[in-house]
Amino acid sequence: MTVIDVARATRSRARLDPALLASLAAVAFFLVAAVVPGFLSPHAPTALALDEALEPPSFAHWFGTDQIGRDLLSRVIHGARESLLIGFGAAGIAIVAAIVLGTLAALGGRVVSAVVSRAIEVVFAFPILLLALLLVSILGASAWTQVIAVGVSTAPGYARMVRGQILSAKNAGYVEAARALGHSPRRILTNHVLPNAIRPLVAVFTMALGQSIVWASGLSFLGLGVAPPSSEWGALLDAGRAFIMQAPWLTFIPGLIIVVFALAATTIGSRIQQNLEKGE
């Protein structure tokens, strides 16, 4: 529901869309960084240079260096893999869980749909971070935990969305039209209801990807994320915090990267959604 509003709010004329182009470029860059970090990164991400600690951004180190002289640009690039994997994993878990739960809630029998709908509401009542914290404390801090915690915590929101999509598809005019043609419920479900309900999820997934990285970084920020020397972006940000006065770039840049990625993902997702709405 909220995501659709986002899409509406950011709607603008099609044509050449600089925001979309910039977003695609950013995501493409991060994808390349995640797949072949060595191709882009000037240094090894963990290479020590104890005599070059906390150097500000310069030509040699575009993003500066950290407290043990590691090159921040290289760490950000190598961190893309971990951040993106966490993001994809969490968004994937969230969307899959959302599809399963949302479908059960919308199409299950009387009891099943009541129970599942209620359960979705119950879990949705928890603030996301609170839920994620609970899961982290059960599973212990690790990348996998981040994936699961963020995926599970954000799933109820998407599940509600799927449920709404299916219900609205179920009540759509074309479903009645198909019924009037004598098509079987199964045929209507597979031909109309599910495809129409699931189609917007492509857009939702893209936006969820951005959000997952933001939440996962939040966990890293609280010290409940992946282990150093991993350079997952949230962990970089957290590690940089201790040097905020001497080396603000150590906090500023990783945060900026997270924001840029989340923005790019949101922008792409909302453009996909607009195109779906326009029927392209």
Add this chain to the structure above:
Amino acid sequence: MTIVERQSTTVERRAGAALTVRGLRVDFTRDGSTRDVVRGVSFALEPGRCVAIVGESGSGKSVTARTLAGLAGSGAVIEADEISLGARDLTSVAEHDWRRIRGKQLGFIQQDALVSLDPLRPVGREIEEALRLHGWRSRSDRRRKAIDLLRAVGVPDPERRALQRPHELSGGLRQRALIASAIALDPEILIADEPTTALDVTVQAQVLAQLETAKARGTSILLISHDLSVVAQIADEILVMSGGEIVEQGAANDVLTAPQHPYTRRLVDAVPGGHTRGERLAPQDLTTPNLHLPRAASAERDDAVLEVRGVSKRFAGVTAVDQVSFTLGRGETLGIVGESGSGKSTTARIALALESADEGEVRLLGTPWSGVPERQRRSLRPRIGVVYQDPLSSFDPRWTVGRILSDAIPADAGLTRVERTRRVADLLAQVSLPAETRGRLPLRLSGGQRQRVAIARALATSPDVIVLDEAVSALDVSVQAQILDLLIDLQREYGLSYLFISHDLGVIHHMSDRVLVMTGGRVVEEGDADRIFRAPEHPYTRALIRSLPKPV
């Protein structure tokens, strides 16, 4: 196009004209491209007279109306040789001064008061606001005045109504409240933009009566409408607009009875009614054979394709359909007419077995149709088709026209892929759509084209019966004419039976062999169409037909 100028009117400035417009042009600039929406409109409106602008959607009539109130919208470029309100030149009025003019000298009434009055505020407040904005007396005076105004426009129990919000009022009361707010300061000029569209015919008559009253008091009215029969009621002078231009202009009676311009003629001819029965409404294009349409005299009452016996339906304690019975014969068109809330659409859904009746029985082709499991009905469903008012929502938005039609062809037809493709092409041809429509998405089609696709889909199953639920209500009159012609062609060719549901008495009269009049969920009168319109028996039917605007 040439403008047909009639002698009786001149656009020269007339002394005492309340509103004079000469050479009005409106262009819209957006994203660098310019669209000219109004091209050279001129007229003069004298006190106590009514000038009507008639046209179909996109003709530029509403933009003209708004421009005269200084609200053409963003991106509008306005040029005019003259626009004057009384002696005042309106071409160079600052926004601040416009605010003093609007409401005080210019009243404005829009279509559908449900959305034209703020749904979150009591209607009394809206009327008071009109007074307040022009600094009219004290708050308590305004409150009293609002109630007086409501009373003056015929709202019963105005003290209570003033405190209610639009959704708590009936359509007629809402529209009256809107009129009350527009005439609050007794403006010299009232601009009424489609003031009766979407209203039931009885309510429409009441609203027109209000406008007549205002006119009688000396208010000048600029009426904007697509509906010639409405215009015929009160207009003294008519401007026919098409594509931003005035194509014909003259005294109301002349334009309506002896239209000169081909467009006006087409428009007048396209209006269905008793006099058009058995005739084409739209001029023939060259691709279809020019046939005069004989009435389908072959309608066989005895061969009942659809029988409805004493069905009733209640929703949450409210009876929507009460003991409705009828029989639809092969090749026959049975019209169901009624105002909103009369139960006609629910009756249609029961006939389609998309809604189950609480009581009564439906038989399709002699087989039980109600009260049996859906599984059992499914094989018979292809024999009864349906066309809705809003075809777009009845199409899966992901699917092309070709896929929609192909999907509708029953599987047990046993067609090969090639045969199927050919069948889709045939269907498109039957509804006079070009073959390339197959690859397009319904979203990209015009309203008339969509309705043709919907009809083609209904035809795909080779049905015996098609239920047409307000199937032409959303269309412009000329498009409506084409669709009605098409429906009659198809009926003749395939011996279809139509259950034709509409609120529009003219359309019903034009199409139906027999008519069912419904109100409050009950059938109050049933009979041969001509008989019902000529000599209605039931008081409700009589009231309905009396309120029907005089035929053009």
Add this chain to the structure above:
Amino acid sequence: MTLTSSTETLTTEPKPGAERGGRRARRFLSRISGAIVVLWGAATAAFLAQAALPGDRATAIFNIRAGQAQERTPAELAPIVDAFGLDDPLLLQYLHYIGALLRGDLGTSYQQFRPVWDLIGEQLGSTLILTVTGIALAWLVMVSWVTLTAGRGARLKNIGSAVDTVTASLPPYWLGILLLLVFALWLGWFPVMGGGGLAGIVLPALTLAIPLAGFMGQAVRAEYERTLDQPFVLSARMRGMGDLGIRIRHVLRHASLPAVTLTGWALGATISGAVIVEQIYSRPGIGKTLVSAVGAQDLPVVTGVVVLVAALYVVANVLVDVAYTLIDSRLRTS
């Protein structure tokens, strides 16, 4: 409304009034029962989550008191196991837990030897002040920004919605640090150590408010521009109303409806944010309590916070419903 007219209303239309009352009561009852189910679910989920925590709970209680993390012998742990009933079957522990909950007793903190109500109670105020201030600031910022930029041509609209989108994407941990760095550490306009007082709450509340304002702004802006195109707005203009009057008297009310809905949700979101903001600004509050309680496996505190947050959520949503009905009377009667 005068007395006479209201009695008139009652006498002329007794039936719909009674029906309406009945419907309202029914809706209220279903809301309450829904709320109870949500609370029960929340409590149960919280209990199960904590029961599934890693490691031995008795060891954790012992270690947190000792300040040394190491294994403990059964003999050392016996008194703790006994005191907290940790060797009871899980079901029995659950029944005790729910029973106590019904009596309004959230149990005793493992670490602090005190009733959980007291513990949460003394932190709740600080967090609520923070979140409510944050939400209020978000409304203020959002309403001014949208009113300034919506429906005023493509360029302002693009700028407005771009700012909405960007601010909505700002994670609180980054925004909080940047605000702290710039306004407290560099400029010294605000205290660096949170604490009470007006000055101490500005930056934390802004950290919560800015992304929320952007998020609500996106929904409100869309509605705002839709409403500006509504016929009733044209009617108002045609009555002679000015732009500002229209924006404030007619448009804002409609446009704020989605934001009202979001506000119920926002309470949850700001509590997520508060967890982080309280860390950054060294503010006391349930976010901080929660993190340390989760860290310490302090079951009663965690479940207490969870149940409380769920209860807040329920209450907030009932309030949002009420606010919605106040703004949109259509719901009251339909």
Add this chain to the structure above:
Amino acid sequence: MTSSRIRRTIAVASSAVMLSLLAACSQSAAAAPEDDDTIVYAHQQEPQCLYGGWIEQAYISYQFLDSLFSLDDAGEAVPWLGKSWSRSDDGLTYTIQLKPGVVFTDGTPVDAEAVAYNFDYWAAGGNSTAQVWLGGYYESAEVVDDLTVEIHLLRPYARFIENLTQSYFGIQSQHALETRTDEENCRAPIGSGAFVVDEWNRGENVLLTRNENYTSAPANARHSGPAYVEQIDWRFIAEGVTRVSALRSGEADAIYDIPAVEWADIVDEGYSVQKFVTPGRPQQISFNTTRAPFDDELVRQAFILSLDRESIVDAVGYGVIPYDGNGAVSRATPGYSEKAAERYPFDAERANELLDEAGWTGRDADGYRVKDDETLEAVFPYDAGTIINADGASIFQAVQEQARATGFKVDLIPVAPSETWAGTYSGPDSYDIKAGYWTSVNAGILYVTWRQSTDDDPNYANSAFYDDPELEKIIVEANSTSNVAEQNALYGRAQELIADRATSFGLYDRLSTLGVSSRLAGVWQEHAQGGPTFYDAHFVD
């Protein structure tokens, strides 16, 4: 256009609102009361109770609990609540004379009975760390008369009295311990100290107010009678940056734990800084000697040799954090062995030789050494946020990177507090190397950290799981030796043995640092654990 005017009006109005809001706020920030009677002190971690076995508890309880003795600059135990002490010839009985006329803040007297009660209370687990110190030695406490108490030991412990100077051994009111609830004793323990716990706003601060009737200042204090300031506002500010900024902005008068990177600036800016190297176990890494690969002494030695520890600590610690190669005790500890500290200088070549010798000759694709298809891998959990601060985490990452060069694959695992306290990574099967410190006043800590673990009396503090009867014998002997030189020699031998066996190696000494505003004088670090002492503190102008 008129709408532009409106737009401008709104813009002006709303920016005016924002500005006035900001102005109001910054005004009130500037107008924060400068109360000369309250010291605002920003500490790092907030304990769960104000008294307990964690050093963070010791720091604050020092303000309101008096101990029997205090450690002076020279490391001598000087009178506090105890006026004097004597040891029996067999070293098994300590007789302690109490100062007369001292009362707890609840009005009950500080007498022999209360002191004896406290000993039993500690031994029974009333303070887990005190319990560990007493364990194996303490037998009973006997009230001789009102002001005389005898402590009976099971075996001699020469530095017993020194140990009592740690705040874990703060004396509490017997009446309070017996009659009040656990919660009350947790929130506001009752002692006889210079301050009293007034209010604890959890998550924010503890307000300590002056004990107006204070008479029992320790002998090494600079004045007697009540403290100079009325109140201490003991804040909890986890972020080092925030604490330093609070000191700079004047919001805090004193702060704890200056981040190493800020140290030089703080000194340059004219704040007085104090640094205390805590005696006891330094920040060290011990090997799990019970499983491969570190059950092999050669591999342990190779690991240590592969690290340029001094460079790492110098870089991360900016010369503030002292490098310490000794894994057993810190350089501040009496009996510290320089030889043990210098046992393993950085020598990558030698490390490689040792690994070859130990059979780790293969290399995998990532360059890690392999033996019998096993990668040379070490699981290295560390207690992030509780025991190991940000600087520590940086140092470990550098350790990991350097060890990689010789072919060690080190898996750094930050352990969340919940797991830390649940003991998830504390068993012999859960890690290969582990970091940690343990403060104490003398090398007696070796008994705590290296005593053998038996089924009857397991020692989980022995994080190397290294059971060596010879080592334990030396330590016990040292503990019992009253001659300081002899004792130090024995402690030295123990350290060298630990170094030889390479069961543990040092990284850096744990510091307790203070930054103090120039307005505030008389703050000093007590010498048992380095906590701040505000008894003598006062504002100067």
